[in-house]
Amino acid sequence: MQGLSIDSVNQSFADREVLSSVYLNCKIGEVVGLLGRNGSGKSTLLKIIFGSVKANFKYLNINNKVYEKGYLSKNLSYLPQDNFIPGKISILQAINTFCKRGHAELKQIEFVASNLNTRFYNLSGGERRFMECLLMIYSDMEYILLDEPFSQLSPLWIEELKKHINKAKADKGFIITDHYYKSILDVSDRIVLLHNKCNYNIDNEDDLVTHGYLPGFKA
């Protein structure tokens, strides 16, 4: 079956175990929201999938092929928490690098169209983040990992990003993590919570309270 899945993820830092037998999958046309408290291993899990962090153990399968590092599949994009596009590069150059197929859609976006020749170091922090998010959403890869895409963004741009994710998901699979959990609930088809080193499927907001992600649980 076509899709991205990672199974039996075990990861520890020094003596502290962060992830234990974690499983996560994502299909084309699906947005998977990944929630969890600070330090629960959300970013680590995304980095393990992408291949920039080596797990103690994992089994990664992308479109029926096993990979040691996800990025080697050339079918996986990852938006890290920090800026990753060198400042010297212009928006147009970045579009030509990452979005050979989706460049027309990107150039229709007002902000992109009016800043095509602007270099990344001339953009503000929020503008840079917005642009990097768009580049990953419209990248040529089938699976997109977004680590805190909504941070640093104004509410208007958060809404616009959600619109673009919904538009692009027709032929892509997304795994998104962020602390703006309401935005994650809005945009996701399925929610997975990382808690106590394990993954839990979440059906509604009450489950988030039950598992201790949101305040208000009384035993």
Add this chain to the structure above:
Amino acid sequence: MSIGLLKKSLTVYKPIFLWNVLVSLLTSIFFILNGFKEPGIYSFALFIKFIGWLFSIAIYFMFYQSTTYYFKNQGIGFKKIMTNLVLYDLIVFIGILIVSSTCRDFLSTVLTNLLQTGKY
């Protein structure tokens, strides 16, 4: 070897490329002064070149945090970037050696004069 990757690498890793060219120029001075007649000297020159490449890896890791995802998002990892940079550097190095051995007499005169001017 990919010219496309070289262009991308040059945008981001210009300091590595410049460093390697500097080391190549320094190494070629040994060849100009002593030619290929003294194995000890050119072994030492090649050793310097090798150390230069190790330093390029160190320079790569100085830029690692800000550049690694730019390349990994294109499916390009550390090994591919460094192999490409070293291979192109070898071509530049061989080019410098060919030019310096062709113009050896001229360069050795200029270098000797420069060294003597520095001395007095």
